[in-house]
Amino acid sequence: MSSAYQRITVTSALPYANGPKHIGHLAGAYIPADVFVRYQRLKGADILFVCGSDEHGTAIPNQALKEQTTPRAIIDKYHAQIRDCFQQFGIAFDIYHRTSEPIHHQTSQEIFLSLYNKKLLTEETSEQYYDETTNTFLADRYIVGTCPKCNHPNAYGDQCEKCGSTLSPRELINPRSTLSGKPPVLRPTKHWYLPLQNHEPWLRDWILTSHESDWKTNVYGQCKSWIDAGLQPRAMTRDLDWGIKVPLPDAEGKVLYVWFDAPIGYISATRALFDELASGKHQFATPQRSFANAKSDDWKKWWQAPDTRLIHFIGKDNIVFHCIIFPIMLHATGEYIVPDNVPANEFVNLEGDKMSTSRGWSIEMHEYLEDFPGRADELRYALLTNLPETKDSEFTWKDFQAKNNNELVAILGNFVNRAVVLTQKNFEGKVPAAGPWQPQDLAVIEQLKALPGTIAQSIEAYRFREATAGLIDLARLGNKYLADTEPWKVIKTDPDRVGTILHLALQIAANLAIVAEPFLPFTAEKLKKLLGLSALPWDEAGSTTLLQAGQVLADAPLLFQKIEDDIITRQLDKLVAKKKAAELAAQPVTPLKSEIVFDDFAKMDIRVGKVLQAERVEKSKKLLKLRVDIGLEERTILSGIAEHYDPATLVGQQVVLIANLAPRKMMGMESQGMILMAEDKDGSLRLVQPNAVVAPGSTVN
């Protein structure tokens, strides 16, 4: 952290646009960055905050297959969703870009070519598994087979989850593709590698020597571990038709590795921002400050000037890419700067278990926003006080409720409310004039002056939990001041003294408006409106002259609402239900029955019938009694579908039935046939029907 820095470039990890993002992502890379950036903006720093969607890589086309749509549709959908969620959580990017934009393809190819032309990439041909059904090379994860060590039949190509051994796809016995289920074949393929080991001396000096004391121990430790283990060449290209084309003549069907292009997205976003600022046409840009006289070329100084301080906010899964691979790429070009710090966070667990979108054990950003509209600050606060800064942390709904009720409502909201209500009752809602300070007041003023500095120190050291605690301490100070001075008693004997007390209490509230802004931006906005304040710089915090005597206060709104138990119970139920649904979805389909010959099939007389009447069978939970027209005659058929269909809705419906099944007595009645139903994974039943109306009695062959 050299003071020679003139400006700060801040990035938050580009979210991968293959699905919704959960509150663990929010806590890891976005909220801390936002707090840092908002604080720096209040300090008047020359700072830039960029992010965007990461839209390449094999997982995108695979998700498209899953959702039966195109990769383009997937990224469009999730890009918009994630961008809107960030906006509603108040994450104030100057631009939220996307890696599918042409300018990003251009930037990535430029950097690739720069490395290539400097002879810093090597070419290698190797044999890779190829799926002939889908015409794709397979990533290790998409190959399964029998583990050579423990004989587990479903080991992945990179690792056996049963015995934990690390594997390569070639070691698997009877490998098969998870895309087609068929055995893959080996095919030679050429790729371009970045020999990381050539940059080891530089890397050691840069990280292990220069950043031994200012990087977080978890980040530093992981980097050291990687470097000590020995760096190797890493493939920078892939066989895939989704991504950025390798800009070389003999590279048909090859794209840049997603981890090559994704971090470059930060740079592309910056280029896009200054292009848009220069042209005045904003498509992705959402500038949060004035970038006066911006020119297209200005992006360079944010990425290439040595007096620019670059900071990457990420989760711990991204450490090696942001501390080793990306810096090597940038440094090797000879044109770019490398990060000053990478304050990676660990993970947030949820109710005792790892958060996982695919397993349904998560709170997705959009889900929270739907269930708690307009209450972004409440989650920001709960996550901020529980950030996984040094180790994995734990989010529970009960804790969320407690943080909201006992801290935001009871301490912060309540203090502001008390100060305002007392002013309205005793001074017609106008800020009273202050008389001479008494020792009691001076002690409070001293603490008030000290707190912003303490908070600032914490933020600059990336200790956001501690910083957030400082914010609440300021409100505590206010509550204690009121409790100690008891203005509701003094008003009977010394109204002037009460004026002084409330004047100071309201100055504390005004300070809260400044100090809260990085952490709780929406609340800070409400506070400013309440107190009639305009935007104030951070350096004004600690002052006792933010409000003028006579200033009229707005009606006291409640800054926060209590959250009752039933809301929390409902969220817990929802979580359990979601997990169950995910488990069902992941459940394998019923295995095939043994083979039959045509004659076995031909024995069945399957026909289409029309339901004429339908009614419940008395004393039966499951049975419906149906009267069905099968062309030749009318039949009575009993069917166990009462839990799935209301009888009235069945009348007139076409059904498929087995007409020559031997009659059978149920509940004292004879059923003359059997209606065919499709059974879903969760056991629910749906009618099997022709997709257009056919005559009753039509045969099914």
Added chain:
RNA sequence: CGCGGGGUGGAGCAGUUGGUAGCUCGUUGGGCUCAUAACCCAAAGGUCGUAAGUUCGAGUCUUACCCCCGCUACCA
């Protein structure tokens, strides 16, 4: 298996260069009644994963072991 991070009162966490543990919540008692039964004060509660060692003295250093999390290069 190897490497990295972590194991501190009921819960979540701090603990700088070694000097017998702090914070928030919760609990209990008290005060107050302006306030969203909110606020303020006080107390109880931990021999700091286990064992051994260095030291006058260790949560803090060394060693061994146990547990949790992550990484191990195509899981983003």
